[in-house]
Amino acid sequence: MSNKKSSSTTNDKVFSYKDSGVDVQAGDDFVDWIHSEEKSTKKEDLPHQGSVIEGVGGFASLFRLNTKNYAKPCLVTCTDGVGTKVKLAADFDLYAGIGQDLVAMCVNDLLCTGGDPLLFLDYLAVGKLDLEQAKKILTSIRKACRESDLALVGGETAEMPGIYKVPEFDCAGFAVGIVDEDRRLGAHLVRDSDVLVGISSSGFHSNGYSLLRKVFAEEIQNQDLKLVQELMVPTKLYVSIIKQIKEKFSIHALAHITGGGMENVPRVIPKDLVAKISPWEFPSLFQEVQRRTALTTKEMMNTLNCGVGMVVVLPNSEAHELIRFLEIKGEKAFKLGAVSLRTPQDTEDWVYVN
Structure with missing residues (x-):
């Protein structure tokens, strides 16, 4: 291999991962917060928690499946997002319900099979990780999971500079359930x-927001918070x-x-x-x-x-x-x-x- 320095290293300035827009420490701080939240929550308050062998923090999550009430157990899987409702959430700093939107879009689909909810995973993509923004979104997800008998067993937070502008973000959810094959709906x-x-x-839920943002463009531009809050009512x-x-x-x-x-x-x-x-x-x-x-x-x-x-x-x-x-x-x-x-x-x- 040649010892000649490449042109990319001729400058004195050394660029770190953080200089490129990815703050690994912020990501670690977010994971630490997630773990602290788990410890502060009583186990009995988390649906199916007793069956989670390994959850958030590992390379993958493990769940001990209890099939005693299912003669022919089938897993139910679904995934969804929140669409362009995330644009309003970011523009108006309204994150309290966006996690419920995400969970609802998945678990309501799962219900249509006749299935019972088991697990949930989330994906959050941001331009720059803002801990307060991420905490608000995940807090909403966790609350909706508890209300939906879902164990939140993992997720991914992706910091993607150049793809999303601050405070833009996107999110996706993945739900797993179980149904007896002979008792499925359809x-x-x-x-x-x-x-x-x-x-x-409860309102527009999480669909049609590309249309709604055009229909109510004047009110949105004029910061009509009453209307925006109506549009942001969670699914x-x-x-x-x-x-x-x-x-x-x-x-x-x-x-x-x-x-x-x-x-x-x-x-x-x-x-x-x-x-x-x-x-x-x-x-x-x-x-x-x-x-x-x-x-x-x-x-x-x-x-x-x-x-x-x-x-x-x-x-x-x-x-x-x-x-x-x-x-x-x-x-x-x-x-x-x-x-x-x-x-x-x-x-x-x-x-x-x-």
Whole structure:
């Protein structure tokens, strides 16, 4: 090998990893904080913690799977993100709910299989690691995991200078659950005359924010905090209520209403059947979006959740009692429509019934 110095080392200045924009010490401080938070939390307050053999800090996490209540145990896996809602969070320093958004986007999908939540991992990417920002996001994730019966077993924090500008960030989540193969929910259970019951959303959840930021661009530019806080209401976690209704009702399928709105319903309807859905009164902020965009009602229903975050498919004979039960539990719920045999005229994924 030549002893000649390369041109990159001819200058007296030596560049460290930190000089390039990656602060390893800040990353270590963040990991230390995570460990201190784990120690300060009672084990019994962490769902499934007793089954975690090795969690945060190792190269991988180990989980002792308890299958005694599952005759044919199947693992359920899903991943998702928060989309461009992170832009508003960063611009307005509103991180308290963004972790719940992340957990909810994953675990609500997991519920649609009939599965029970087990584990969660997160990925956080930033331009420069700001400990306070990262702590707020992770605190929100941890809180949502506890509310969702998820053990937070690991994650990754990536400092990526040149990719994200401060305080920009992105995040992704990964959830694992378990379901008995013979008790899974889905299109294979759905029958002609089944009814669709909608459970209300908490707001826009985590979808449509590229549109919303344009629709409300003036208010956002003028720092209208009241509106921004409405836009930032975190995605509802449906774990508790879905667990309760699964125990009491013959649920056939669940559809998490995310991007594409009601287009998510056909994902749990057999090809020989079709969902027929009637419009409902949208919450006021959704109505304002429709007014400003001039989207038709069906276009709105195929774009945003319009006030419905989860759709339950079940036998007609149980629909009324389900709605009554949900209302007693403090949920707003109503009949959206029904499932019927598909005819040659039913060419769309779902039928809009005015």
